[in-house]
Amino acid sequence: MRLDSAPIDRDLALRLRVEDFYAEYAQTIDDDRLEDWPGLFTEHGTYRVTTRENLDSGLPLALIYCDGRSMMEDRISALRTANIYEPHVYCHSTSALRVLGTSGGEIRTRANFTVLRTMSEGDTAIFACGRYFDQLVEEDGRLRFRARLAVLDSRQVDTLLVIPI
Amino acid sequence: MSTGMVTASTSTAGFTWPDDDLSRAPYRVYTDPGLYATEQERIFRGPTWSFLALECEIPKPGDYKTTYVGDAPVVVARARDGSIHAMVNRCAHKGALVCYKRHGNVREFICVYHNWTYDLAGNLTGIAFRKGVGGKGGLAADFQQERHGLKKLRVEIYRGLIFGTFSDETPPFAAYIGAELAANIDRVFPKPLRVLGYHSQILSNNWKLYAENNKDSYHASLLHVFHNTFGVVRPNMGGGVKISNNGWHHLSYTQRASLGDDEVGREKVRSLQEQYRLKDPRMMEHKLELGDNVTNAIQTVFPSLVVQQILNALAVRQIQPKGVDRTELVWTVLGFEDDDEEMKELRLKVNNLVGPAGLISMEDGCVGGWVQRAAKADPDATTVMPMGGRNVEASQGSRITEAAVRGFWKGWRECMGC
Numbered sequence: 001m002r003l004d005s006a007p008i009d010r011d012l013a014l015r016l017r018v019e020d021f022y023a024e025y026a027q028t029i030d031d032d033r034l035e036d037w038p039g040l041f042t043e044h045g046t047y048r049v050t051t052r053e054n055l056d057s058g059l060p061l062a063l064i065y066c067d068g069r070s071m072m073e074d075r076i077s078a079l080r081t082a083n084i085y086e087p088h089v090y091c092h093s094t095s096a097l098r099v100l101g102t103s104g105g106e107i108r109t110r111a112n113f114t115v116l117r118t119m120s121e122g123d124t125a126i127f128a129c130g131r132y133f134d135q136l137v138e139e140d141g142r143l144r145f146r147a148r149l150a151v152l153d154s155r156q157v158d159t160l161l162v163i164p165i
Numbered sequence: 166m167s168t169g170m171v172t173a174s175t176s177t178a179g180f181t182w183p184d185d186d187l188s189r190a191p192y193r194v195y196t197d198p199g200l201y202a203t204e205q206e207r208i209f210r211g212p213t214w215s216f217l218a219l220e221c222e223i224p225k226p227g228d229y230k231t232t233y234v235g236d237a238p239v240v241v242a243r244a245r246d247g248s249i250h251a252m253v254n255r256c257a258h259k260g261a262l263v264c265y266k267r268h269g270n271v272r273e274f275i276c277v278y279h280n281w282t283y284d285l286a287g288n289l290t291g292i293a294f295r296k297g298v299g300g301k302g303g304l305a306a307d308f309q310q311e312r313h314g315l316k317k318l319r320v321e322i323y324r325g326l327i328f329g330t331f332s333d334e335t336p337p338f339a340a341y342i343g344a345e346l347a348a349n350i351d352r353v354f355p356k357p358l359r360v361l362g363y364h365s366q367i368l369s370n371n372w373k374l375y376a377e378n379n380k381d382s383y384h385a386s387l388l389h390v391f392h393n394t395f396g397v398v399r400p401n402m403g404g405g406v407k408i409s410n411n412g413w414h415h416l417s418y419t420q421r422a423s424l425g426d427d428e429v430g431r432e433k434v435r436s437l438q439e440q441y442r443l444k445d446p447r448m449m450e451h452k453l454e455l456g457d458n459v460t461n462a463i464q465t466v467f468p469s470l471v472v473q474q475i476l477n478a479l480a481v482r483q484i485q486p487k488g489v490d491r492t493e494l495v496w497t498v499l500g501f502e503d504d505d506e507e508m509k510e511l512r513l514k515v516n517n518l519v520g521p522a523g524l525i526s527m528e529d530g531c532v533g534g535w536v537q538r539a540a541k542a543d544p545d546a547t548t549v550m551p552m553g554g555r556n557v558e559a560s561q562g563s564r565i566t567e568a569a570v571r572g573f574w575k576g577w578r579e580c581m582g583c
Contacts, residue, residue, distance in 0.1 A: 049522065053267075054362040061362020061498050063522040065513055070445035074395075075517075075524070082394040084528045156493065157521035158367045160530035 015099055018109055018136065021143040026092035029164060034079065037164060038072035041145045042137060047072060049150045049165050052130065063152075063161060075164070085162050087120040090127070106146065107136040113150065115165055117158075128165055129153050177203055177583045187571040187578075188555050189547040192540035195371040200581075201489040208468050208580045209235025209486075210331040214338055216470040216483050217241045217251055217318075219497065220325045221358050222268070227285065230268045232495075233485045234329060239318065240264045240274070241327055244285040249322060251329040252287035252315035263315065274315075287315035323347070324354040326481065342466055343409040349416050349464050352455055353474045357502040361512060366494040366521040370533030372469070372486035373577070375494060378529050379463055379471050379482075380569035382406055382417040383552050388532060391518075391525045395443050404461075405561045411579075412557035412572030413467035417564055421458040448517045448524075451476040452508070465569070467576045475525070477508075478515040490537055496520055 021040075028036050041047060048062040066072045097111040110133050117127035135147040150165040180200060183191055194200060209215065215234040218241045222230050229242040231254055238254035240263065256263050256276035263276045263283065273290065274283040282291035289310050297303030318329035321338045328338055339347045368375055378384070386393060404419035443449065451460060454477065464472040471482040479500065485493040498520070500512050518525045553566025557575055560566045 050362070051364060054364075057362075059360060059362035060509065060513055061364070061516060062513065063364055063520055065517055067447070067514065068445060071448065071517075074443050074445055074448075078391055078395065078524050082391040083524065084388065084390070085531055155363060156365045156367050157530075159369065159521075159534065160366070160527040161522035162527055 011099070014102075014107070015097070017143060018099060018107065019097055021136070022094045022097065022111060025145075026094055030090050030092055032089065034076045034163070037076060038069040039144075041069055041072060041148070042139060044068050045145050046147045047145070047150075047164065048148070049152065049161070051152045051155045053155045055151050063157070064164065072164075079162050083162055085160055088163075089118050090163055091116040091118070094132070105137055107143075109134045109136060113165065125158075127158060130165075177581055181583055182578055183547065186555065187557070187574050188550045188567070190550070190574055191545055191547045193544035194577075195374060195537060195540050196489060196544055198489045201371075201486070203581060204486075205235045205237075207582065208577070209237065211580050212330070212332040212334045212336075213468055213580065214321070214328040214330050214335060214341055214466065215468070216466070216481060217320075217327045217329045219358060219360065219481070219499075220249070220322060220327060221502070222360060222497075223249070225270065227270045227272060228268070229264060229271065229274075229285075231264050231266070232483070234318070234331070235486055237331075238262060239329065240315075241320075241329070242274075242285045248286070249320055249327055250286040251318040251320050251327070252283075253318070255315070256281055257289060257313040257315060283315055287317050289314045324350050325358050326350070326354070342414045343411075345407055346409055346414050346416055346464065346466075349407075349418075349462060350472060352457070352459075353462065353464075353472060353479060354499075355455070358499050359502045359504065361498045361500050361509070361516075363498070364496050364520055366496070366530050367487075368492040368494055368530060368533050369490065370492060370537035371490055372484050372492040373573075374533035374536055375484055375492055375529070376465065376468060377570050377573055378533060379465050380415050380417075380573050381567060382463075382564035382569065383567055384532075385417075385564065388528045389525050395449075403562060404564055406559055406564055406566055406569055408557055408559045408569050408572050411576065413576035414465055415569035415572060416462060416464040417569065418462040419460050419564070421460065447511075448514045449476065450511060450515070452511060454508075465573075467573065468580075473519065475519055476515050477512050478519050479512070480519065492533075 025040055028040060047066040049064040050062045054061055066075060093114045095112050098109065100108040100110060110131060112131055113129065114126065115128040116124055118124040130150060130152045133149040134145055136143050137146050177200065183189060217232050217239060218230045223241060223243045226243050226245045229240050231238065231240050233239060239251055240254040241249065241251045243249055254262050254264050256278065258276065258279055258281045261276055261278040263274045280293035281289065284290050292304060294302060295304050318331055321328050323338045335341060407416040460476060462474040469484040473480045473482060480496050480498045483495040485495060487493050498516060500509055521527065521530060550567040550570055553560060553568045557568050557572040560568060
């Protein structure tokens with residue numbers, strides 16, 4: 001019997017596209033190209049950062065809640081022009097990626113993330129870890145987030161959260 | 166390496182305030198572990214009320230929540246008869262935590278270490294193998310079970326907020342903060358509350374730096390420039406600072422001077438400078454809901470509670486010391502039980518302004534750490550806080566004052582006896 005490899009090829013191709021998109025997301029932030037970050041979302045896409053505690057308790061509060069690209073752009077311009085914080089950079093690692101399903105042109109995915117934060121004085125420490133739950137769509141021949149939910153394992157944020165996760 | 170010697174520092178270890186001036190605090194108060202230990206006894210276990218939890222967090226009999234009063238782990242529980250009790254979360258036997266989860270529902274508290282059992286009010290009700298096994302072993306004959314419950318706190322509930330105190334001398338809560346400031350809690354929490362969520366912030370600084378920061382209305386427009394940059398232009402922005410008679414507690418607020426009929430409801434937002442316009446100002450919309458034109462109200466209850474109204478973002482913030490140079494700031498973000506979906510959505514958006522990622526407040530997370538880092542080198546040097554005078558008078562019409570910060574130090578010195 002000969003196995004039909006077409007479905008596997010399709011799944012693999014999608015997975016590679018999603019993986020590449022996740023890497024683009026991470027590098028956009030880690031390379032401090034934050035002005036490009038909202039463009040990784042659809043115009044009405046949402047970005048939320050919450051905690052495992054809130055998610056598991058069914059509590060709606062988010063630390064960051066951007067409803068649409070404009071709010072994301074406002075966050076970035078605030079960070080550039082108004083907010084005061086000690087300079088720092090992130091290094092994202094994304095792992096355990098899974099494509100959970102596709103329907104109606106939407107791809108549901110999840111992954112784990114770890115964010116190392118390096119302060120301007122040189123200290124590097126684990127800043128956050130947790131899970132992404134995402135809805136992706138294809139627009140203009142590329143993937144974009146319709147919704148990205150970043151769930152922090154810890155309820156505690158060290159000092160402050162200004163750069164998106 | 167530790168010498169194994171433990172010094173129980175319950176004195177101020179020779180510390181005296183440099184002179185009788187409330188407008189200078191020596192940096193030592195932020196860095197001295199001896200003073201930190203004394204604060205545990207004289208402030209957190211002294212004649213003060215500490216916020217513990219909200220009634221709506223433990224609605225059913227058997228519900229409990231764990232928290233801290235200073236360093237002391239505390240559990241708050243609702244008993245079968247609906248009454249609320251708070252106890253030190255430490256087994257009377259060997260001192261283990263009785264509750265090691267943040268919240269839950271139990272019939273009784275059972276310490277997992279040796280199965281000592283307590284009722285929901287903290288009374289010791291059962292001891293494993295109390296009569297031994299087969300007639301051998303068992304409790305000492307003179308053991309008095311009724312004297313070995315969990316250590317209890319006095320509890321008082323005000324507007325759905327549960328407070329606890331270790332001291333018999335603490336006045337009733339409303340008298341403790343005074344009628345004028347109690348009125349603001351009545352105002353912000355007029356009806357049953359609902360928790361929208363939690364988060365917390367680790368501050369690399371002494372707890373008092375954050376306590377002071379909340380009382381410091383002088384810094385608000387200077388450090389937090391989001392408002393100035395993307396700010397809301399409101400006609401006749403007014404406000405002031407109210408301070409309790411003893412100086413310990415305060416309220417800082419801003420308001421619009423008057424309300425025209427057309428202003429009731431959603432307020433439209435525009436920017437001071439056109440180039441820094443928010444592309445999506447929905448997070449700065451304000452639906453007037455508290456029966457007045459107050460837009461922001463930050464209230465402190467000495468030593469460790471902040472009651473917050475920032476537009477429609479309501480919260481209580483609990484300052485939990487975690488050592489002389491580390492603090493956990495726990496935010497419980499609130500709405501009302503009768504909020505509709507639209508109101509809930511508005512609160513969630515406005516909460517972008519506050520919290521660890523808050524666009525107008527995140528700087529408070531780092532500025533205390535900067536003081537802590539700089540203070541360490543020179544414990545005998547002092548801060549200087551002369552804005553608005555030397556004393557603790559309230560201020561009408563201006564928030565450019567450090568009077569409430571001086572009031573904090575008055576409270577601190579009175580509790581500490583120095």
